[in-house]
Amino acid sequence: MFGKINDEIINELINIVGGSNVITKKEEMEDYSHDETTMPEIRKYPVVVVKPSKTGEVSAILKLANKKKLPVSARGAGTGLCGGCVPVYDEIVLSLENMNRIIEIDKDNMMATVEAGVSLMEFYKAVEEEGFFFPPHPGEDSAFIGGAAATNAGGSRAVKYGVFRNFIKELEVVLADGSIITVGGKLVKNSTGYSLLNLMIGSEGTLGVITKAVIGLISSQEVTYTLIVPFASLHEAIRVVPEIIRSGIMPMAVEFIEQDVITLSEKYLDKKWPGKNADAYLMLIIDGAADEVDRLSEQIGQICMDHNAVDVLVTENKQKQKEIMDIRSHIYEALKPGLDEVIDICVPRSNIAAFVDKIHEISEKYGMWLPTFGHAADGNIHTHIMKVGVKEDKLDNSQYEGLKEKAAKIKEELYGYSKEAGGVISGEHGIGTVKKAYLNISLDDRQIELMKSIKKVFDPNNILNPGKIFDL
Numbered sequence: 001m002f003g004k005i006n007d008e009i010i011n012e013l014i015n016i017v018g019g020s021n022v023i024t025k026k027e028e029m030e031d032y033s034h035d036e037t038t039m040p041e042i043r044k045y046p047v048v049v050v051k052p053s054k055t056g057e058v059s060a061i062l063k064l065a066n067k068k069k070l071p072v073s074a075r076g077a078g079t080g081l082c083g084g085c086v087p088v089y090d091e092i093v094l095s096l097e098n099m100n101r102i103i104e105i106d107k108d109n110m111m112a113t114v115e116a117g118v119s120l121m122e123f124y125k126a127v128e129e130e131g132f133f134f135p136p137h138p139g140e141d142s143a144f145i146g147g148a149a150a151t152n153a154g155g156s157r158a159v160k161y162g163v164f165r166n167f168i169k170e171l172e173v174v175l176a177d178g179s180i181i182t183v184g185g186k187l188v189k190n191s192t193g194y195s196l197l198n199l200m201i202g203s204e205g206t207l208g209v210i211t212k213a214v215i216g217l218i219s220s221q222e223v224t225y226t227l228i229v230p231f232a233s234l235h236e237a238i239r240v241v242p243e244i245i246r247s248g249i250m251p252m253a254v255e256f257i258e259q260d261v262i263t264l265s266e267k268y269l270d271k272k273w274p275g276k277n278a279d280a281y282l283m284l285i286i287d288g289a290a291d292e293v294d295r296l297s298e299q300i301g302q303i304c305m306d307h308n309a310v311d312v313l314v315t316e317n318k319q320k321q322k323e324i325m326d327i328r329s330h331i332y333e334a335l336k337p338g339l340d341e342v343i344d345i346c347v348p349r350s351n352i353a354a355f356v357d358k359i360h361e362i363s364e365k366y367g368m369w370l371p372t373f374g375h376a377a378d379g380n381i382h383t384h385i386m387k388v389g390v391k392e393d394k395l396d397n398s399q400y401e402g403l404k405e406k407a408a409k410i411k412e413e414l415y416g417y418s419k420e421a422g423g424v425i426s427g428e429h430g431i432g433t434v435k436k437a438y439l440n441i442s443l444d445d446r447q448i449e450l451m452k453s454i455k456k457v458f459d460p461n462n463i464l465n466p467g468k469i470f471d472l
Helices: 009-018 055-069 119-131 145-150 196-200 236-241 241-246 259-269 290-304 318-329 331-338 351-364 405-418 437-441 447-456
Strands: 048-050 072-075 092-095 103-108 110-117 168-174 180-184 209-216 224-230 253-258 280-288 314-315 339-346 370-377 380-387 388-393 394-398
Touching: 009 055, 048 388, 055 072, 055 092, 055 168, 055 209, 055 241, 072 168, 072 209, 072 339, 092 290, 110 145, 119 145, 119 196, 119 224, 145 209, 168 196, 180 236, 180 370, 209 241, 224 236, 224 290, 236 253, 236 280, 236 351, 241 253, 241 290, 241 351, 253 259, 259 280, 280 290, 280 318, 290 370, 290 437, 314 318, 318 380, 331 394, 339 405, 351 370, 351 380, 351 405, 380 405, 388 447, 437 447
Parallel strands: 048 092, 072 092
Antiparallel strands: 103 110, 110 209, 168 180, 168 209, 224 280, 224 314, 253 280, 253 370, 339 380, 370 380, 388 394
């Protein structure tokens, strides 16, 4: 099906990017053989890693690959959770790490132009120094802009401001044949033909390699508050969220979290979560003018207390807010040593409480710990299928009997129930290789065939990230 990557090909790659930007030694390719997915079965070493520093080099690499029918996986920081940047075949891994320039921050149009290898951490800092704010926060600041665009990353702040798709205005993309296109523009409106821009966003590197992005920004908000609201049960915490939204309040973020995973993350970071002696919490972030945020905090607090909240803790201090977000963002890392797989089902927010009840029911049915938290106001639920239990605030290293069989049944039940609840199998992590076997649960055969047809138009030789999302 594919050509062979031999010494001649490697020499041609060296001629394109230089010898220091080509890796062929296996011991130097460890970091390129996996993403953050904990499933060892998807790990695979590339044949060669190539690191271009400009778009013309990406073009030359793909022209060569397309001519010789060589599979190529584009890679950002490797922070994904579905195997989307991990080779399936004997492949070239095309790493964008050297394309890391912030080209422009356009104050008049409130947009930034950056290369694909710029990290979110660097991007946040640069735009904040210019008095702007970029709302999407997928949770891993080391992720690259190109990868975040390719997966349509979301995160906790999607409730008020939306996901990456809402902020990407223009993309420079290298297609499978090496041609370079620019889709979108520094525009607020665009109804000029099909939106190739939106087609590229979330395509997981299967239609083209994103090399540059123009990203919309907003003005920095005057103040931001973080509210921690403890409840006696997770069900009570989730039930109050629709009441907050119906009141006309739109927080930046609304998260639901249980105490057991907070305790693990606290220990992992050696930091303290505000409030104790509760089984579950809502974490809300609100922003805006000071007077308005004060008013909204009081209103949210009253709604929560009217619905059995134990307390309402308001944090205005930025350092304390960062500590709270760090604890929330590192729950995955704290769970990772005992994790089999994390799934990120998304359902209508009105169905979150019922879905969480279903998770608890399945947990009892199979006798497995399924810690669950997520974005309570946008319906994105992160359920962790664990290889271990938890005991005395620590991961219990005893392995569950029949883990793989149970895990497969749990996924089938949860994915099936997501469809019944009007949801999808992935809200923000993507499909990659890990979820492609379940794609037909969310999408019917005709939709999948249309997607395959689009793939064939953009990439007739199937060299771009083959084996991801679906098989041709």
